[in-house]
Amino acid sequence: MELFSNLILGFETALTLQNLMYCFIGCFVGTAIGVLPGIGPLVTIAMLLPITFNLPPTPAMIMLAGIYYGSQYGGSTTSILVNLPGETASVVTCLDGYQMSKNGRAGPALAIAAIGSFVAGSIGTLMIGLFGPPLAEVALEFGAAEYFSLMLMALVAASCLAHGDMVKSIAMVFLGLLMGIIGTDVNSGMARFSFGIAELTDGIGFTVVAVGLFALAEICKNLENPEPQEVFTNKIHGLMPTMADLKSSAFPVLRGTMVGAFFGILPGTGPSVSAFTSYMVEKKLAKDPSRFGKGAIEGVAAPEAANNAAAQTAFIPTLTLGIPGSATMALMLGALTIQGIAPGPQVMTSKPDLFWGLIASMWIGNLMLVVLNLPLVGLWVKLLKIPYRWLFPSIVMFCAIGNFSINNSAMDVYLCAMFAVLGYFLMKLQCEPAPLILGYVLGPLMEENLRRALLISRGDPTVFFTRPISGAFMALSILLLIVMVLPAIRKKKEQAYTEGGG
Amino acid sequence: MxxxxxxxxxxxxxxxxxxxxxxxxxxxxxxxxxxxxxxxxxxxxxxxxxxxxxxxxxxxxxxxxxGVPVKGRWGFKPLLFLCVGLIAFGWTMEHFGFFPALVALFAIVPLAGYEWNLKEVLILTVFMSAFAWAVFIYGIGLPYPLLGTH
CATH class of the missing domain: 1.10.287 (Helix Hairpins)
Known part of the structure; x- marks a missing residue:
């Protein structure tokens, strides 16, 4: 079996001392930022990108991936213990997780979240190994038309399925695409939207936009009101879930994994959508739906499994197609590019140790996370005792130094301040920044592929529909749009998110 | 309504x-x-x-x-101090070096919060500057002058 020889190569790579160490650092940092509110994996990876300049590609990717899936674990801990979701994906976990901990069952809730995540992570890892290679082979056949349609589908999925008002989300995609135009036009060499500023002819760095729109706007929102005094009194007695807990969680974990894997592979969606969806699925399937929201263990097990499975399988389109399905994945690809590796289907064959090493490290990382999270849960909760008035200036400091270090220029820091203002206004006006940033990332790629496809077809736009793979992506995008416009289904989505408390 | x-x-x-x-x-x-x-x-x-x-x-x-209203209040004060703090950091970094820029940042940014206390801010400035030096200058080796310009 080729899969086994590949996995063996992967474990040989991942189990070297250096790679194990970076995997641990990634998981550790990931858990910490997952616990801390107001700083997520996107911003952390953006800030740590300069650190990876000095690392070889494999440990760099292993560490960044660890931060990403580690933050999903950390987010669940605070959701369960203090009703404070560290990540958007763990908002759902608060519903039943916090209730369980109020009923004195914090231990089993944490254990089930960790076990569910571990099972989901293991299955997710296996799925990458199974589906990655055949998908990469298909991707080698992709032309400009296919890439364009695929990215279009990602944007449609991101704006239709994600949290928030669909009309505004689609508008945000267009704003992101527009922002992606800033810089020099590849075809004509003309500087567009540069405002006469020399630095802008290279375009605006992704980190600058991400940090401004997410980290700084979020801090500003947190500072609107005085700091709440967190009271954390729940003691954790005994971590072990009972046999009955395990029994009633087994199927929710597996279903959550499937839901998560589906949304993980679909570009444009990710952990948050999967967590919400799997919660709804469990509630639908439950014999007694009224238990949900009052501490049902299924309501912890399924979304936790789903968000972790999605975090893992999001690497499938990223690594095999070279198309980022989310802003965080775009940063991963950015890290690869910095290392001089062009992302795309050829990575798997030209750098097998990187690809399989990364996959194996994810499984090892999931194991580390169980160990890091369960016995050390007290340590993570202590992190929450740091007052926000110490935390936010420190986060701003990391943002400032990180942005300065990209081009060694103050211009990036000034631009970041500008995006903080834009981000804050968008946040207040309930325009989601996530579709915007995906549009920003995919915009230049889409323009390039659209132009190329039309050039090849001599200006005939039907090419996107007549080529079979491209046509399938187009059909899926249109289907998704129609389905979401139908009032019945839109209501269901809104209901899902309001019940999810978000 | x-x-x-x-x-x-x-x-x-x-x-x-x-x-x-x-x-x-x-x-x-x-x-x-x-x-x-x-x-x-x-x-x-x-x-x-x-x-x-x-x-x-x-x-x-x-x-x-x-006619749905905007939720919550507008936080223009924190927004202002965050942005001014960042701009001060960038400008000081180019003209006076790493440590002065951090001092400028910590002098302005904490004003965005609700509570402000001189002793805490001083401790935070010293502690975080040392941490930033250890991580970015000593650890990663970013080539910034600690004081003054090249």
């Missing part, structure tokens, strides 16, 4: 989209448009800006009809 326009959620959101779309469209008028076969550098910007403006109009009108 009557909601003032300056606190009308969708009216403001639509206005913001219209303003950005309109500004971009105006700027893109200077770039050659081309045709669908040979798109000029102005093709994409103008189409995108036009669509953004249409969305803006739609959202704006929807806001006038539904």
């Amino acid at each position: 009557k909601v003032e326009l300056r606190n009308n959620l969708d009216f403001l959101a639509g206005l913001l989209m219209l303003a950005i779309g309109g500004g971009a469209f105006y700027m893109a008028l200077d770039y050659p448009f081309g045709s669908s076969l040979r798109m000029g550098p102005g093709y994409f910007p103008r189409v995108l800006a036009g669509i953004l403006m249409l969305f803006g109009v739609f959202v704006l009108i929807r806001g006038l009809i539904t």
Whole structure:
């Protein structure tokens, strides 16, 4: 079996001392930022990108991936213990997780979240190994038309399925695409939207936009009101879930994994959508739906499994197609590019140790996370005792130094301040920044592929529909749009998110 | 229910989209448009800006009809101090070096919060500056002068 020889190569790579160490650092940092509110994996990876300049590609990717899936674990801990979701994906976990901990069952809730995540992570890892290679082979056949349609589908999925008002989300995609135009036009060499500023002819760095729109706007929102005094009194007695807990969680974990894997592979969606969806699925399937929201263990097990499975399988389109399905994945690809590796289907064959090493490290990382999270849960909760008035200036400091270090220029820091203002206004006006940033990332790629496809077809736009793979992506995008416009289904989505408390 | 326009959620959101779309469209008028076969550098910007403006109009009108207000209060004070702090950091970094820039940042940014206490801010400045030095200058080896310029 080729899969086994590949996995063996992967474990040989991942189990070297250096790679194990970076995997641990990634998981550790990931858990910490997952616990801390107001700083997520996107911003952390953006800030740590300069650190990876000095690392070889494999440990760099292993560490960044660890931060990403580690933050999903950390987010669940605070959701369960203090009703404070560290990540958007763990908002759902608060519903039943916090209730369980109020009923004195914090231990089993944490254990089930960790076990569910571990099972989901293991299955997710296996799925990458199974589906990655055949998908990469298909991707080698992709032309400009296919890439364009695929990215279009990602944007449609991101704006239709994600949290928030669909009309505004689609508008945000267009704003992101527009922002992606800033810089020099590849075809004509003309500087567009540069405002006469020399630095802008290279375009605006992704980190600058991400940090401004997410980290700084979020801090500003947190500072609107005085700091709440967190009271954390729940003691954790005994971590072990009972046999009955395990029994009633087994199927929710597996279903959550499937839901998560589906949304993980679909570009444009990710952990948050999967967590919400799997919660709804469990509630639908439950014999007694009224238990949900009052501490049902299924309501912890399924979304936790789903968000972790999605975090893992999001690497499938990223690594095999070279198309980022989310802003965080775009940063991963950015890290690869910095290392001089062009992302795309050829990575798997030209750098097998990187690809399989990364996959194996994810499984090892999931194991580390169980160990890091369960016995050390007290340590993570202590992190929450740091007052926000110490935390936010420190986060701003990391943002400032990180942005300065990209081009060694103050211009990036000034631009970041500008995006903080834009981000804050968008946040207040309930325009989601996530579709915007995906549009920003995919915009230049889409323009390039659209132009190329039309050039090849001599200006005939039907090419996107007549080529079979491209046509399938187009059909899926249109289907998704129609389905979401139908009032019945839109209501269901809104209901899902309001019940999810978000 | 009557909601003032300056606190009308969708009216403001639509206005913001219209303003950005309109500004971009105006700027893109200077770039050659081309045709669908040979798109000029102005093709994409103008189409995108036009669509953004249409969305803006739609959202704006929807806001006038539904009249949903903006949630929570506006935090203009924290926004101001965060931005001024960042700009001060960038400028000081280029003119006076790493440590002065951090001092400037920690002198301004904590003012964005509700509580401010001199002793805490001083401790935070010293502790975080040392940490930043250890991670970025000593650890990663970023080539910034600690004091002054090259």
